[in-house]
Amino acid sequence: MLPFFFYTFAIISVISSFMVIFAKNPVHSVFFLILTFFNATGLFVLMGAEFLAMLLLIVYVGAVAVLFLFVVMMLNIDFNSLRTGMIKNAPLGLLIGTILLGEMIFSFIGMKYGVANKPGNELFIVLGEEENTRALGKVLYTNYIYLFQCAGLILLVAMIGAIVLTHRKRDNVKQQDAVKQILRNREDAIEVKEVEIGKGVL
Amino acid sequence: MIDFLYSQNFINVMFIIIKIIALVVPLLVIVAFLTYAERKVIASVQLRKGPNVVGPFGLLQPLADGLKLFSKETIFPTVSNKIVFLLAPMIAFSLSIAAWAVIPIADGWVISNINVGILYIFAVSSLSVYGIIMAGWASNSKYAFMGALRSAAQMVSYEVSIGLVIITVLVCVGSLNLSDIVYAQKSTWFVFPLFPMFIVFFISALAETNRAPFDLPEDESSLVGGYFTEYSSMLFAMFFLGEYAAMIMMSGMATILFLGGWLAPFNVAILNEIPGFIWFALKTSLMLFIFLWVRATFPRFRYDQLMRIGWKVFLPFSLLWVVLTSGFLITFNLLPVNG
Numbered sequence: 235m236l237p238f239f240f241y242t243f244a245i246i247s248v249i250s251s252f253m254v255i256f257a258k259n260p261v262h263s264v265f266f267l268i269l270t271f272f273n274a275t276g277l278f279v280l281m282g283a284e285f286l287a288m289l290l291l292i293v294y295v296g297a298v299a300v301l302f303l304f305v306v307m308m309l310n311i312d313f314n315s316l317r318t319g320m321i322k323n324a325p326l327g328l329l330i331g332t333i334l335l336g337e338m339i340f341s342f343i344g345m346k347y348g349v350a351n352k353p354g355n356e357l358f359i360v361l362g363e364e365e366n367t368r369a370l371g372k373v374l375y376t377n378y379i380y381l382f383q384c385a386g387l388i389l390l391v392a393m394i395g396a397i398v399l400t401h402r403k404r405d406n407v408k409q410q411d412a413v414k415q416i417l418r419n420r421e422d423a424i425e426v427k428e429v430e431i432g433k434g435v436l
Numbered sequence: 437m438i439d440f441l442y443s444q445n446f447i448n449v450m451f452i453i454i455k456i457i458a459l460v461v462p463l464l465v466i467v468a469f470l471t472y473a474e475r476k477v478i479a480s481v482q483l484r485k486g487p488n489v490v491g492p493f494g495l496l497q498p499l500a501d502g503l504k505l506f507s508k509e510t511i512f513p514t515v516s517n518k519i520v521f522l523l524a525p526m527i528a529f530s531l532s533i534a535a536w537a538v539i540p541i542a543d544g545w546v547i548s549n550i551n552v553g554i555l556y557i558f559a560v561s562s563l564s565v566y567g568i569i570m571a572g573w574a575s576n577s578k579y580a581f582m583g584a585l586r587s588a589a590q591m592v593s594y595e596v597s598i599g600l601v602i603i604t605v606l607v608c609v610g611s612l613n614l615s616d617i618v619y620a621q622k623s624t625w626f627v628f629p630l631f632p633m634f635i636v637f638f639i640s641a642l643a644e645t646n647r648a649p650f651d652l653p654e655d656e657s658s659l660v661g662g663y664f665t666e667y668s669s670m671l672f673a674m675f676f677l678g679e680y681a682a683m684i685m686m687s688g689m690a691t692i693l694f695l696g697g698w699l700a701p702f703n704v705a706i707l708n709e710i711p712g713f714i715w716f717a718l719k720t721s722l723m724l725f726i727f728l729w730v731r732a733t734f735p736r737f738r739y740d741q742l743m744r745i746g747w748k749v750f751l752p753f754s755l756l757w758v759v760l761t762s763g764f765l766i767t768f769n770l771l772p773v774n775g
Binding site for chain 1: 550
């Protein structure tokens with residue numbers, strides 16, 4: 235059963251990641267990206283990394299990709315004009331691709347022959363014995379606590395930066411004060427007047 | 437989760453398929469009758485009779501509605517994106533059913549007792565936004581698109597506070613497994629110590645399932661029908677069923693997180709004799725009744741009010757409560773110890 239699931243997820247994720255690049259419609263590209271994430275989740279589950287799988291689903295599929303979709307749907311991007319720079323940008327893309335591929339090869343070599351596989355390495359021992367949520371928590375919050383906090387801080391700074399950059403103060407905007415609205419009562423708003431017949435209020 | 441994938445046994449697989457059918461079929465029947473219950477409850481609130489013509493007490497009304505929807509024509513708008521248009525209701529519907537895979541209906545009555553059950557539910561409920569967004573975009577209609585955008589923004593916002601509520605409960609339990617969450621409530625249900633969080637969860641659940649008073653995505657007075665304006669026939673019915681299934685799922689989740697799941701209200705022998713799934717069903721029905729009651733009682737929120745409550749009230753409040761709860765647990769040395 236396992237190989238069947240593995241090949242299903244793997245094949246779909248490879249095909250859909252190609253479709254991300256080749257789809258004509260940008261919105262379809264995002265949908266294919268989501269499909270790729272989804273199948274990556276499946277692969278994580280097959281490896282027994284359930285926690286990472288669910289995180290991938292919640293963070294990337296549930297939040298990041300929604301924002302992608304938002305942007306792609308809302309901005310009326312002319313994709314034909316974007317495609318014109320294809321040949322000019324190809325070398326740069328190729329360079330980045332090669333670097334990423336090289337890094338992956340190095341890390342695989344490291345996994346097979348390097349430090350990571352030696353006995354005494356905490357990471358692998360912990361992961362081998364325990365439920366992976368707890369194992370990850372133990373590693374992250376003990377050995378790597380400073381790096382973890384650092385990553386959190388960087389994200390916080392990035393978030394604040396993005397808000398500062400995009401926030402603009404607009405005048406002439408009417409805003410309601412919810413507290414004021416709630417505290418308003420009948421006596422402040424309504425005045426009952428005895429009106430004589432045949433005459434108006436004023 | 438992985439054990440199942442390693443099992444080559446054909447009978448095992450068949451057994452699981454039977455379990456799935458035994459869960460999904462009653463679920464769909466309940467969804468159908470929830471629409472009936474909704475009409476009856478709202479009718480009672482408004483001093484009307486509600487559906488009472490088809491069958492005894494109008495009980496066959498959902499079947500009549502289903503039959504009507506089946507016989508309608510499926511219309512594809514000419515400018516719509518056909519494939520996405522067709523996919524959207526399917527995704528919305530199947531996701532709302534998929535979440536039920538990890539919900540324990542009684543002790544051990546669960547299709548997949550995974551370690552990260554609560555995260556799975558959270559992930560699936562955050563995915564359900566795609567059905568709506570895809571519908572809105574593929575329809576190529578202004579109303580549908582506006583409805584979809586509203587819905588997406590709303591769901592993403594309220595997920596944050598739901599996530600923090602879940603974290604509060606998890607801190608008290610020490611496990612992500614849904615059955616463990618219920619076991620942890622043997623002595624006290626979490627609704628008592630974490631009552632404010634229960635309220636936050638319930639209101640966020642209303643927003644997450646696009647129910648009144650937060651049903652802005654389908655606000656008929658400004659958006660016709662919202663994201664399913666262009667849908668007809670069974671495609672429309674799928675959205676409808678999906679929304680109700682999501683409602684039941686959220687009620688089930690509230691039951692598990694706060695109302696002690698399948699546990700009897702008091703640890704008395706007579707009450708413990710009653711099978712767990714009946715308690716689960718009763719508690720879920722109570723939550724569903726509150727869903728309907730709220731719909732009949734409150735006027736619809738304005739969009740800026742909705743966003744204000746989500747980000748400026750619930751988010752800081754639930755964040756504070758997470759810190760308070762964990763601080764309390766650490767101070768009094770009550771943190772759950774396992775493993």
